[in-house]
Structures are given as C-alpha cells and as structure tokens.
Amino acid sequence: MAEAKKMRTMSFTGAIEDALGQAMAADNRIVIFGEDVHGLRMNLYVRFGERRVRPAPISESAFLGAAVGAAMAGLRPVVEIMLVDFLGVAMDALLNEAAKLEAFSGGKWQAPMVVRATCGGGYGDGGQHEQSLWGWLAHIPGLAVVVPSTPADAGALMLTALQHDGPVVYLEHKLLSGYWLELLGSGGRTTVSYDVPADGADGPVPDTWEALPLGKAITRREGSDITMVSVAVGVHRCIEAASALEKESISAGVIDLRSIAPLDRNTICEAVSKTGRLLIVDEDYRDFGLSGEVAAILLEAGLTFKYGRVCTEGTIPYSRNLEDAALPNTGRIIAAARRLL
C-alpha cells in the first residue's frame, strides 16, 4: 500500500474523533451511544446532534445489547463502554449475541458494530479500571479486536472497524489517549506525571482518512537478533528497549500487531524465521492469552525459536510503584531480551 501523504499532526484522541467525524459525515447510518457521550464526544454531539450522539443510562447490558439489534437492523453503531473492564457487566451481548450471529445465521446476517473502550494502565487507578483484556475478547470467534498504537493508526483503524461487516472491539490505551489520561489520571493536576510514549500520544496523520486492512501488523523496527511482538503502549516500550539493546550490539526488531483478531500470522512467522528469537510483550494477562497464542502459531508453522514473554501476571495493583513493576516496563523487556541471547 502506498504511504499516505502525512501533513497534519494530531493527538491520539483527536485522530479518532477526526476519523469518526469524516465517517459520520459520509454515512448517516453511523450513530454513537454510551454513557456521557455528550461530554466525551462534545464536538460530534454538537455537529451531529443527539439523534446520532446519544447519551445512555448506566445500563451497559441494555445498550450494548441494543447495539447488536440496531446493527442487525441497518444502523452502524459505535458503542462506548468507557473502560473495557466494564464489559464484564454486558458480556452476553458480545459473547453470545454479536459474536454468534454470522455463524448461527449461516453467514446470512451480520452485526456491523464498533465497541469502543479504553484499556490499559500506568496511572494508578487499580485493577478494576486498568485491564487490557484484548486476549480475553479475541478468544471469542466472531469478534475482531483492534488496538492502535499511534494517532495515524488510531484514525485509520476506526475506519477499518466502521467498514467491517461484523462486530469490532476497538481499544484505546489510556496512556496514549490524552483525553482519558487527563480525565481519569491527572484530573487537572500538575502534581502527577505518567510515562506517556510521546510518539503514541501525538503524531502525523493523513489529510484524509483511509481504512487499513483488518488484521495487518506493521514492522516498527527491523532487527536481526530478536523479534519483539507487542501492541499499544507495549510497542513503544519495545522500541525504547530495542534502542537500549542496540548499544549492546543487539539488533531487536519490533512488530506492532495493531489487530489481535484477526492475527497477522505471516508477519510474525516471517520475522521469527529470520531471528530465531521471539519476545512477546503483552500488557494483557500472561496466562491463556496472546503471548501463548503467538507461540502456538509459530510452532504450528514448524518454526524452532527461543521464546520469552513479558506480560501482566496478576491483578494490577493500585499503588503506583507496584503497578509500574507489574506492567511490562522497559527494564523488564530488556532483561527478558538478554535472557534469550
């Protein structure tokens, strides 16, 4: 695909809103609903009115379920769940309704909907508001799960999600999404600071948004000794770790998956077949998740490789110190990479 002309610079949050605005202007079937969307999407609320940007009661199971019905009957809803953790309240709509429709109907009926939620930690809100859960969601056949790591991908993947004919969970990490970090983290304070990846929070974006293909990873950095695979904030932590490892003459490549489901097996297999070493950095839980899945597909492809993973291993602690140690940080990534060499 030709490199898009990149003129403008935008924040991660701004890029999503811009892409949504472009899509809503072009397709009046797109409606947004969720708790507080009048405030969260203030500009879209004013531009498109309450018929298309509709504040909902704190009734996730009702409005997520309603999104499935609305999508089945002709709308293209973007449902906001605020924090992916809150999906727990409403899982039936995704697990048993949206995800099953296409299969149950023999491929004759689909629910084109985007479930938009924030994810991730690093700002001290505790383990009920900071989970990643992309692996948990991607486990379910019939759901697509996308997780951008830059403003350019954030806007483009929103279009991808909107154009997809089935349900897509679109996750935005709070350390990249300045709006959410300000809302839930600093709350207007100048007395707190967070380890925000600068290239993820702000960056160049195209003048006009175009959708990326669904399920296509991107190589963020080439490397011949070891392949790091990650998503969201983890990608930026990997790039930082790779720069540090370079000083030790270790060449580490970084793959940004961008989509957990579908998973870009080819890009991963190709890179690991060259380096023979895989380090997966996953902010989601370690056990029964993405990190094990990537190992499995490489084994299925018949590759022999050294394997390591840096993941979140337990409930994310509230305490900032404990939290920083629990999440995949650059130090843990460097140490794990060294162990593979």
Next chain:
Amino acid sequence: METDLRALYRLMLRSRRFEEAVTQLWEAGKISGEMHLGVGEEAVVAGVAAHLRDGDSMALDHRGTPPLVMRGVNLALLLKEFLGRADGLCKGMGGHMHLFSAEHLAASSGIVGSSGPLAAGFALAAQYLHPGNVSVAFFGDGASNQGMLLESFNLASAWQLPVIFVCKDNAWAITTQSPKVTGGSIADRARAFGLNADEADGSDVEAVYTAAGGMIERARDGDGPSFLLACCPRLEGHFLGDPLRRANMLELAGPLMAAFVAQPGASVAERSYSLGTLLSLVGRTAVEKNWKRHDPLVKARRKLQSQNIDLDALETEVAAEIRLALEAALKEI
C-alpha cells in the same frame, strides 16, 4: 426512635474532615488515579450506618470512604491505602475504589450497581448463619439503571433477605443528569419488586436515621428487605477534577463553534439543542458547588446551634483525630 443529632453530626464531621484531608493529598499528587468523594452524602450514610452493629455488613460503591470511616475503620490505615503504601488497609493493592475490611464485613467496588448483588449475598449468609444481622447496599441513582441492581431487588424480595438497599440520589449519573436517562421513579421500581420502600430527605440526617431505623429493625426481625431513596447534593462533582467543573468555555468555544458550523451535520435546531445542553450542564455543576443550603453538615450544625449545643469540643476533637491520622500516615516506615 430517639435520635442523637450530636452523635450523628460527629459521624458526618469525621467523614467530611477526613475527605478534606484526602482532597489535599490528592491535589498534591500523593494519591493517584481517580478520587470519588462522598462529600454531600454523609447524612444518608450516617443515618444508616449509625444503626449497624458488629456482624452487620455493607456493600459499597466507588464512594466507599464515608461508610468505612463511620463504621470505625482505622483512619491512618485508610490514608495509607490511598497513598498506595504496603502498610495500608489493603497493602496498597486496592486504593479508594476497592476498599475491603473483612473485620467490618465491608467491601467496595468500582463497578456501578455491583453493591446490590453483593449485599444480597451478605444478607443470605446472615439469614442462614446469623439471623438478626443485616446487610446494607449503598449505591447511586445512576446505578439504579443497572440490570444487576434491579435483579438483586427481585432476588432479595423472593428470598426475603435481610437487606436494605440505600439509593443516594444526587440526580447525576457521572456527567449525565439522571432524569434524562431514567424512566419512571426509582422508588416505584423498588415497590414493584415487592420491597418495603420509602423516601427520606438525604440532606437531613435525622430523617434518614428515622427512616432507616424502621427498615433495619424489620430486616433484623426477619420481615424482609427494604429500599430507601434519599436525595442528596453532589458537592464535589463526580470525582475530584470533574471535567464539567473545570470546563474552560473559552478553550472549548473554538472547537464547539467549528463543530456547530461543520457540514454536513444535523439541523441548526439540533445543534443548538446540543450546545445548550452542554452549557447548562457546566452551569449546573458550578451552581451545585455552592449548594450550602443542601449541605447535610451545615443543616445539622445549624440545628444543633439553635438548640444551644456547644460544638467546640467536638469539632476540636475531630480535627485533632484527623491530624493525628495524617501524621501517622505520612510518617515514613
């Protein structure tokens, strides 16, 4: 039922002064993440908690601090938890939204509405293991639209559980005005499930105390669950740093006007309605900040003063208690 307004005022004052100390720590950046205070709802919590005894349980929402303070959880332990310290109430693992005290049978959650089912379970255990003990669920009007809460009303009714559901109705669901997204009346919902339901002025601690007393007695006697709706003010926004409270209309004006004229889009009438809604929300939070006439502490204090009850000693004692807790919490290990 005889009320001791001075004792109730003391419960509320300890909570208020404690949360004022928490606010300072939060603003200084010593507490991370969100901070939801119970400022404004102290009368509802005190009026209910004053009836509780050892063996009774509480399921709390994201504003769990006041009930724990009022039930006697160690203040320094709470502060240390908020500071994320290893010697905090939950070893720094939970923070203010996830507070647990097994000793007090009190558990909180940041998931809106989850206190209903939890309290029903506490009540089931009480009914089975310790008849006479009761359970209380605290939640807000926003939670009253959450399916699991309404399901727990039914469960409690069907199983005649010794539980009191207490709705602290501040008319807000985060930054949405509840009436806009709520069908019918919350108390009618509770009645429809067969709960013994009543309403009390949630800014009047004696009114809450009286209403809750009957409900708790009923539950202790094995006569089933109740629902109490208590309207109260939200004096500090949804959480500290509430965006509506901080909204800078000068900064927002540019993007909003651009959105107002961007084409294509909704009709001018629809856009005007959206803009008007946003302005009224910002205006309303600004007004509520100064809602002294609804402040339960101001109301209780005035009444006590009108009865010529001297509060100096009490207020000095509470201030000293909070100061000591702060000193203990901030002392390095």
